[in-house]
Amino acid sequence: MxxxxxxxxxxxxxxxxxxxxxxxxxxxxxSAIASGEMAIGAFLVISILIINFTxxxxxxxxxxxxxxxxxxxxxxxxxxxxxxxxxxxxNYQTGNYITKDAAIEQxxxxxxxxxxxxxxxxxxxxxxxxxxxAILVSDVANQKFYLSTxxxxxxxxxSDLSINQYGVATTAPGFAxxxxxxxxxxxxxxxxxxxxxxxxxxxxxxxGVGAVFRQTLTYDSRTDTMRNIQTGELYINNNxxxxxxxxxxxxxxxxxxxxxxxxxxxxxxxxDSRVRTPLIKVFIWTVIFASLTVLSTFAFGLLxxxxxxxxxRGRRVxxxxxxxxxxMPSIMSILIWAGMFDSQFGAINNLLNTEIAWFSNPxxxxxxxxxxxxxxxxxxxYLICSGxxxxxxxxxxxxxxxxxxxxxxVFRQVTLPLLLQILSPLLIASFAFNFNNFNLIYxxxxxxxxxxxxxxxxxxxxxxxSYTYQIAFGRNILDFGLASAISVLIFFLxxxxxxxxxxxxxxxxxxx
Amino acid sequence: MNKWLRENLWRHSFATFTCxxxxxxxxxxxxxxxxxxxxxxxxxFVPREFSLENYKxxxxxxxxxxxxxxxxxxIISSTVAISSxxxxxASAFAFSRLRxxxxxxxxxxxxxVQMFPAVLALSAVYVIMERVYTFAPGVGLGTQAxxxxxxxxxxxxxxxxxxxxxxxxxxxE
Numbered sequence: 001m002x003x004x005x006x007x008x009x010x011x012x013x014x015x016x017x018x019x020x021x022x023x024x025x026x027x028x029x030x031s032a033i034a035s036g037e038m039a040i041g042a043f044l045v046i047s048i049l050i051i052n053f054t055x056x057x058x059x060x061x062x063x064x065x066x067x068x069x070x071x072x073x074x075x076x077x078x079x080x081x082x083x084x085x086x087x088x089x090x091n092y093q094t095g096n097y098i099t100k101d102a103a104i105e106q107x108x109x110x111x112x113x114x115x116x117x118x119x120x121x122x123x124x125x126x127x128x129x130x131x132x133x134a135i136l137v138s139d140v141a142n143q144k145f146y147l148s149t150x151x152x153x154x155x156x157x158x159s160d161l162s163i164n165q166y167g168v169a170t171t172a173p174g175f176a177x178x179x180x181x182x183x184x185x186x187x188x189x190x191x192x193x194x195x196x197x198x199x200x201x202x203x204x205x206x207x208g209v210g211a212v213f214r215q216t217l218t219y220d221s222r223t224d225t226m227r228n229i230q231t232g233e234l235y236i237n238n239n240x241x242x243x244x245x246x247x248x249x250x251x252x253x254x255x256x257x258x259x260x261x262x263x264x265x266x267x268x269x270x271x272d273s274r275v276r277t278p279l280i281k282v283f284i285w286t287v288i289f290a291s292l293t294v295l296s297t298f299a300f301g302l303l304x305x306x307x308x309x310x311x312x313r314g315r316r317v318x319x320x321x322x323x324x325x326x327x328m329p330s331i332m333s334i335l336i337w338a339g340m341f342d343s344q345f346g347a348i349n350n351l352l353n354t355e356i357a358w359f360s361n362p363x364x365x366x367x368x369x370x371x372x373x374x375x376x377x378x379x380x381x382y383l384i385c386s387g388x389x390x391x392x393x394x395x396x397x398x399x400x401x402x403x404x405x406x407x408x409x410v411f412r413q414v415t416l417p418l419l420l421q422i423l424s425p426l427l428i429a430s431f432a433f434n435f436n437n438f439n440l441i442y443x444x445x446x447x448x449x450x451x452x453x454x455x456x457x458x459x460x461x462x463x464x465x466s467y468t469y470q471i472a473f474g475r476n477i478l479d480f481g482l483a484s485a486i487s488v489l490i491f492f493l494x495x496x497x498x499x500x501x502x503x504x505x506x507x508x509x510x511x512x
Numbered sequence: 513m514n515k516w517l518r519e520n521l522w523r524h525s526f527a528t529f530t531c532x533x534x535x536x537x538x539x540x541x542x543x544x545x546x547x548x549x550x551x552x553x554x555x556x557f558v559p560r561e562f563s564l565e566n567y568k569x570x571x572x573x574x575x576x577x578x579x580x581x582x583x584x585x586x587i588i589s590s591t592v593a594i595s596s597x598x599x600x601x602a603s604a605f606a607f608s609r610l611r612x613x614x615x616x617x618x619x620x621x622x623x624x625v626q627m628f629p630a631v632l633a634l635s636a637v638y639v640i641m642e643r644v645y646t647f648a649p650g651v652g653l654g655t656q657a658x659x660x661x662x663x664x665x666x667x668x669x670x671x672x673x674x675x676x677x678x679x680x681x682x683x684x685e
Contacts, residue, residue: 035647065606068599076665080636307523318527336537438631487629495627
């Protein structure tokens with residue numbers, strides 16, 4: 001290397017760059033910790049330490065090359081993975097979305113009941129002379145008037161009040177009305193509980209109207225239970241993110257919170273037939289889809305490569321046209337195909353002069369998916385195969401034909417086995433890719449057709465990954481926990497398939 | 513002549529058939545781009561009308577800020593491309609040329625994490641960026657900088673793999 005990279009100039013440059021990056025990261029870390037994002041803050045602090053340690057000492061030279069890559073890798077690849085695995089051990093779903101403290105708060109807010117007559121009162125909101133929020137309540141039917149704050153309820157004498165034509169008190173001594181604008185602009189007034197008789201209280205329901213409620217549920221943090229004050233019913237923490245009635249655990253208080261359920265999501269995959277049956281169905285289709293895709297694209301590509309594996313007029317033109325599907329962004333092509341399969345105006349029905357509802361019939365939808373994937377995939381295998389065909393030593397083929405084999409025999413006995421051996425890692429990689437080919441399924445059929453009226457989540461063309469997406473985001477009930485468990489499962493499946501492929505390719509490395 | 517036919521006819525016809533198959537959707541798109549009217553509907557496979565209406569709309573309609581899309585794409589893709597090549601190449605170089613402990617493990621890890629379904633890690637990335645947004649709105653959710661960061665990080669393992677292959681193929685001298 002030239003001396004520019006080694007001199008004092010370079011050193012100064014290095015220190016300036018390092019200081020700049022450290023400054024930015026320190027700023028980010030400080031604001032992260034200030035707003036309570038401890039995990040992110042900790043990651044940033046560790047990054048700062050690692051970066052400065054690596055570039056200021058001679059601890060490890062390889063590390064100097066790695067640090068930026070590794071940090072990005074951890075932040076956006078490893079961290080989401082860990083997050084997903086952690087999520088899979090939680091009951092992270094609709095109804096169990098918030099933290100426990102927030103859930104207790106919500107349960108308590110909902111744990112109230114109106115009094116027997118569902119009484120409502122006309123009232124005026126304001127402040128007492130010592131500045132605390134108060135309401136002037138008029139019980140028009142009984143001709144009673146109260147001044148109520150959060151702490152006390154005062155019975156007023158009607159002679160002290162000015163009462164309007166409807167019998168509603170508007171002013172009282174020691175009470176100042178709050179302007180309407182202020183009431184409207186803040187929603188905190190509707191959350192205040194003003195005292196009423198016994199353990200009842202009044203909440204402002206609308207402008208000038210209050211309703212009588214009392215608290216029924218109380219939380220006991222010592223035993224971690226909820227108790228109904230009136231009936232004495234006890235709700236216990238079921239350790240799965242909900243309070244349930246002690247004697248009949250099916251009765252739960254909503255909302256729940258996200259609680260660790262450990263392997264329950266995984267157990268559901270095996271034990272719960274509502275989850276297991278569609279999962280098996282989807283898994284079978286995933287395997288069929290991936291294998292048929294690999295088979296069809298490979299066969300088509302190979303045939304094409306064989307056809308053009310000879311000096312032919314116009315071969316270049318053919319080639320440049322044939323790789324077009326591969327060169328186009330696949331998301332766009334899939335959307336185009338989706339338009340072409342439209343049952344009313346689509347080009348396919350137009351061309352075939354048919355009126356097939358491609359995406360409403362399970363088998364037609366599957367055929368469409370396979371056809372589109374063939375279109376997307378064959379150029380890749382055409383390129384690979386034609387390259388590999390040229391790599392097969394021509395002496396081998398000549399020797400075979402001298403031995404009296406006809407071209408078909410040569411192909412079957414010599415070319416194909418050799419090709420398969422060369423290409424098996426790529427075939428396996430293609431299988432693994434299509435196993436998780438989310439874009440195709442999601443954009444073409446959306447996994448459908450599925451019978452949503454029956455609450456069916458798995459559609460006829462859903463593969464594991466799109467099915468998981470459906471579970472996580474696609475329905476009214478979002479179940480991140482279960483979806484994460486399935487994605488961990490997919491990860492192991494695909495990883496073992498690919499690991500098998502790697503092993504195969506290593507075996508070949510030792511041969512050559 | 514007969515021999516030529518026997519040897520080459522199937523090749524030409526198969527190649528031609530495949531070319532039609534490959535071009536068909538693209539042809540439709542080009543065809544409908546020159547048609548007036550909105551959707552990818554087809555009444556005939558032969559061009560009957562020629563209108564530049566759609567193209568005019570692309571560049572002039574205020575509802576379709578096509579040029580700003582192009583600008584965004586250019587900014588994001590070029591930033592990501594340049595930085596990921598620099599960062600990735602450094603790591604790839606180390607993997608390819610330097611000797612150190614845990615090299616094999618590192619390479620295998622890079623390969624392994626690529627098997628994780630990216631679509632689902634996406635929700636986790638979303639949550640992370642949402643939290644970043646709470647303290648650093650400039651690089652959090654919904655910003656170009658945030659998108660660039662996610663692109664950079666997400667493609668890191670693939671990039672290192674690809675670049676490692678290139679560095680491997682360069683002679684050490």
